[in-house]
Amino acid sequence: MAHSLSAKKRVRQNTKRRLINRARKSQVKTQIKRFEAAVTGGDVKTAKEQYQLVVKKLDRTAATSAIHKKTAARKKSRLAKKLNALKTKKG
Secondary structure, three states, X not given: OOOOHHHHHXXXXXXXXXXXXXXXXXXXXXXXXXXXXXXXXXOHHHHHHHHHHHHHHHHHHHHOOOOXXXXXXXXXXXXXXXXXXXHHHHO
């Protein structure tokens, strides 16, 4: 347990920051699920819109260091592959 005032403050800050980061990660996961639902539904237009929203959310989350920038880039790349596969399949 923290004894000094600064250590106690750090514990409070870490708790608050952890909650904020968890919320951001959860929002990213929800957005990815919406995108994947659009892809499995076969709707190219909706999938494209959802992809743009996912990219925006990933970039914002990576900018705040809740996730690493390269993790965000990897996720965007994999989702783009799914979107492109859907486009080529639909013609």
